[in-house]
Structure formats: C-alpha cells, structure tokens
Amino acid sequence: MDRYLEEVITGTTGINVHYYREGIMRRRVKRRMSFNKIDSQKEYAEFLKENDEEIEELLKTLTIGVTEFFRYRPYYDNLEEILKERFSGEKIKIWSAGCSTGEEPYSLAILLDKIGFEYEILATDIDKSKLDFARKGVYSPDKVDMLDNEIISKYFEPKESFFKIKEDYKKKIEFMQHDIISDGIIGSFDVISCRNTVKFFTKKITETVFINFHMSLNKNGVLGLGIAESLPKKLEGNLFRSLKKKDALFEKI
Ligand SMILES: C[S@@+](CC[C@H](N)C(=O)[O-])C[C@H]1O[C@@H](n2cnc3c(N)ncnc32)[C@H](O)[C@@H]1O
Incomplete structure (x- = not known):
C-alpha cells in the first residue's frame, strides 16, 4: 500500500495498518476504494482526509465486527x-x-x-x-x-x-x-x-x-x-x- 495512504489512514482512523496482516488490510482498503469508484490510492487518501463519513466507513471495514451471542x-x-x-x-x-x-x-x-x-x-x-x-x-x-x-x-x-x-x-x-x-x-x-x-x-x-x-x-x-x-x-x-x-x-x- 502507498506510504502516503497508510499515513492518512493512521491519522484519520487511528488504525496503524502495519500492525495488521498486510493482505487483509490491502483487500479491505481496496473494497472501500471500489465502492467510492476511486482507482488511485493518492486520490483515495485525499478523499478520506475530507470526508468524515468515509473515515467511519473505512474504520468499520478495517475492523469488521462480525459477532453473535454465544458464538461457538x-x-x-x-x-x-x-x-x-x-x-x-x-x-x-x-x-x-x-x-x-x-x-x-x-x-x-x-x-x-x-x-x-x-x-x-x-x-x-x-x-x-x-x-x-x-x-x-x-x-x-x-x-x-x-x-x-x-x-x-x-x-x-x-x-x-x-x-x-x-x-x-x-x-x-x-x-x-x-x-x-x-x-x-x-x-x-x-x-x-x-x-x-x-x-x-x-x-x-x-x-x-x-x-x-x-x-x-x-x-x-x-x-x-x-x-x-x-x-x-x-x-x-x-x-x-x-x-x-x-x-x-x-x-x-
Ligand atoms: C470479529 S470482531 C470479534 C467480536 C467478538 N469478540 C467475537 O468473537 O464474536 C473483532 C473486533 O476486534 C476489534 N478490534 C480490531 N482491532 C482492535 C484493536 N487493536 N484493539 C481493540 N479492538 C480491536 C474490532 O473493532 C472488532 O469489533
């Protein structure tokens, strides 16, 4: 992932992507980029900086919270x-x-x-x-x-x-x-x-x-x-x- 985008993700969502498994983070960020029809990581970083709703959505996607009562x-x-x-x-x-x-x-x-x-x-x-x-x-x-x-x-x-x-x-x-x-x-x-x-x-x-x-x-x-x-x-x-x-x-x- 582009260094600049990584820094913007950490600055906006508080998530340091280096602490998580790389492939998973890359796929999840890509999912948000496609949803927003953005191809360039630099452009997505700029979009993220100016869009509080997208920060929320990205955070949700990066920290997927699937759960259930008495799971397993x-x-x-x-x-x-x-x-x-x-x-x-x-x-x-x-x-x-x-x-x-x-x-x-x-x-x-x-x-x-x-x-x-x-x-x-x-x-x-x-x-x-x-x-x-x-x-x-x-x-x-x-x-x-x-x-x-x-x-x-x-x-x-x-x-x-x-x-x-x-x-x-x-x-x-x-x-x-x-x-x-x-x-x-x-x-x-x-x-x-x-x-x-x-x-x-x-x-x-x-x-x-x-x-x-x-x-x-x-x-x-x-x-x-x-x-x-x-x-x-x-x-x-x-x-x-x-x-x-x-x-x-x-x-x-
Ligand atoms: C898949 S859910 C698991 C929920 C529940 N423990 C279960 O097993 O059903 C993972 C949760 O970990 C949280 N999480 C991810 N990184 C975290 C971190 N660094 N510190 C605290 N919680 C984190 C996510 O926000 C998400 O809610």
Missing part, C-alpha cells in the same frame, strides 16, 4: 466448567477485549449469572461506533433467535420490535474504547476473553498483545481465544498452558 457454544460450555473448577464464590473480573457490538460480553454476563457467580465485566473495542451500539444493548430479533426462550425472557425486555438487555445485567458491564495494541494494560482480571480479534494482527504484534494479557491476568487466570486462533509457539508452555481438551482456552503460568 462449546467455548462457553468449557469456560463454565473451568470457572466452576477454579473459583468458588469470589467476584470474577472479566475483560472482553475486541467486544464489537456487545454480544460477547452480554453472553459472558448471562453465563456468569446462570452459574450464580458474582462478576464484573470490562468490555473494550477500538471502534467507538460499535461500543455505542453495545452500550444500548438493543438487538434485532434475528440476533436473539438462536437463544432459548428462557434466556430471552430472563435477560431481555421487548423494546418495540427489538430486544433490550435488562438494566440489571447491563449495569455490570462497563464499555470502554481501548486499543489492545497500543493502549496497554488496564487492570487485573481473572478471565480475558479476546476472540476473533488477534487473527488479524501480525505475528509480532500478537506476541506483544499476549504478553500484555499475561501481565493483566491474576494468578489462576484464564485466557479465551477464538476457535481459529492459537497462541504464538514461543509463548505456549512459557507464559500460557493449554487447558486440557479445552479448545481455545489457556491458563496463565
């Missing part, structure tokens, strides 16, 4: 088992990093409530517009229709033709803008759930992010990743250990 159900079943084994009664502090529009932190809240644990959740994302959506906690019927009716009636209330997370559960989640690459450590946690986010980062950046996660976890802490993600080889058995037969779940060493 076995993750939540395994996490439930691990939490019951490791913790007993104390308040669990969870960091949902790369939380997108909130489905992951709300699923974690539902899980913790269901197993009767006290909890507080910090949910972060780099993209402010996704966080604004998440804070409202209002979802369309197609987003909740994979949930059991019992869950819907206990944790959601109808809002026109939508479903809103009930205030009692919403208030235990704090949403905050945070870049896991450059904003560093923001507390100490028993669980960090960072799913389907680091797979877009370069290997070197992923290592740095996991070192920060290691420092952010309490003793006995658990790290959960997306099913297609793994720890950098260098860190496995060194900073983290895979939890037996538990896909994508690791413990701090």
